[in-house]
Amino acid sequence: MVNPRMLQLGTNRSCIRELFEYGMRRAAELGPDKVCDFSLGNPSVPSPAGVGETICRLVRESESRALHGYTPAAGAADARAAVAADLNARYGADVQPGELFFTCGAAPALTAALSALAVEGAECLIFAPFFPEYTVFAEAAGMRPVVVPANTEDFQIRAADAAPLLSARTQAVIVNSPNNPSGVIYSEERLRELAALLEEKEREYGHPIYLIADEPYRELVYDGARVPFIPLLYADTLLCYSWSKSLSLPGERIGYVYVPRRAADGEKVFAAVAGAARAAGHVCAPSLMQHVIANCAALRPDIEAYDRNRRTLYEALCSYGYECVRPQGAFYLLIRSPKGSAQEFSDRAKAKDLLIVPCGDFGCPDYLRLGTCVSYETVLRSLPIFKELIEEA
């Protein structure tokens, strides 16, 4: 007499978590310097100093009720205003504070957005490779996930790959750029092609198709790359964001959904996002963190350490003969299994206490993901093991 779907979701652990927990046990047995754990996307760079300073200043200077009291469900006015101002300054956008709905991180932002759009029989297109929870979230919201196969040529999205999978049932399309697990930034050109396709299909089907842009890695980009601001390219965009990666606050659960009023039925979609959040028990995003964001919205992460890991691993692994996707952002490196299935390769690596995730659940079954948000020392220790593994292959 337990909900079977929820039991299954609570019992079937993700392969990422399984590997990570195995790594914790091995590190406890052998010492942490004996395990090279690339399983997770847990930021290794500390939060900018301004975050901690702001927390302590707010605690010292604020009235308890103002700092820790309920905020409106959509967020505190100062936090919403600060984020709108920051986005407008960076992208020349026209984000209004009232278009932002603060959430406990990107995951509930996505679930609220999907539930808001989940009409009877709805489908949700997901471009591979993708974060595996997208399919969980879409199904839980009552949408059928439809996967657009990965373009393993350059890991960019291609409108032509999506076209045959769109139908009158398509309510939403999820894109994630900079991408987890590939590190690729979807180019403005490719996004414009997708936008043109979706606009055409909106006219054909006579209803909006919302592009849900999941962008927790927006500020983690290298070599001066730029991430297009998708709401400027396609009107019917809902943008989901979190400060988990950019301010190294993944445990604090602070993010938002941006629902532009100029999107089709923008006001209704915003209200439905609020309703979906309410139905899931959302009251407000953590208030202290909202006030931190009000003060720190313009802080940027120090990504030098991630960049060094990225360059070191990419160059070394390529030189050993691995086929690697060159990351432009985020903190992952996607490599092709040099021989045998990705699962087999992951198992061989695991036997040498090198933990890398096979990407079947990411819609990319021949590949493996390295979470490169680790210490540089772990990177250096891993290199001879990677070399050994491909030489044995």
Add this chain to the structure above:
Amino acid sequence: MVNPRMLQLGTNRSCIRELFEYGMRRAAELGPDKVCDFSLGNPSVPSPAGVGETICRLVRESESRALHGYTPAAGAADARAAVAADLNARYGADVQPGELFFTCGAAPALTAALSALAVEGAECLIFAPFFPEYTVFAEAAGMRPVVVPANTEDFQIRAADAAPLLSARTQAVIVNSPNNPSGVIYSEERLRELAALLEEKEREYGHPIYLIADEPYRELVYDGARVPFIPLLYADTLLCYSWSKSLSLPGERIGYVYVPRRAADGEKVFAAVAGAARAAGHVCAPSLMQHVIANCAALRPDIEAYDRNRRTLYEALCSYGYECVRPQGAFYLLIRSPKGSAQEFSDRAKAKDLLIVPCGDFGCPDYLRLGTCVSYETVLRSLPIFKELIEEA
């Protein structure tokens, strides 16, 4: 093409929020000392000093990743251990850290518990008076809410009132004590009668019936009253808790579900709670607050101010001729509309800038709720208005 149920939930504001927002506008127009706002349950007593001190100490002394990083979905080990130890010390219970699942407050604890139990056709009994969101949460989880009418004699629960409403479809029964809005603490005797009834019905129907105890007001009790620890009275209890009221942290969204392993299918229910949380986008409860709880689990609120408000309002309103329910806990006072409907009385009060909530949505249509977590000055200012209102009545 927006989910109509979510749109409705996002559009139909609660009457509490409507009144509160009206009060904010009036306060801005007239000055805050011209409005007596009893609409909300937003704690007016500051957080204990230990909370702020702990936050700053943790920020100074902890590594960023340990403080702000992901915790396990169920919670950080130190927070779970501290809460188990505190409950065991206070109630002689046998709570294990692994039986606690930390959530972003009591609301998502309730939604996860309800979703975990929502099998096809399930019903959920709710004792009136009740927090109006219970029906929203039950319906969103896929359960039909069945309301047990309020016992307006003494506002205690009565097993006999529930008996005719139980059926083989009943999966859960929600009780909330100390109760919002009545302030009544359900007595051990009445809870034991309910437990006996549920045990009998479990045998009759051949499946467990879970008692969901929502207890955010557990520590807010007066005159030395004791709140029975329900898991000791009924094995199949799921306990939902939040520090919103006890540590005056309502905006911080920190709470838990306690699922005893010895409850029927305890391990499966725990896994289904985890699965339901995951489906709603739960990743972990806010990590800084989890570590605060690890250090502050034994802190108790300073309820002297609430008690003074309670005594002052109860005595004055009784002396004016109001029929009041004597609160034993929480920070509400329930009064019967002296003439006309509760809505009419609320409207008459509103015209005098005194904001009190009619309790139709709480399953108690002849009554009104005062949130007495306000300043003492507000209490004093309100008294002549209450006197005027009943004299006009």
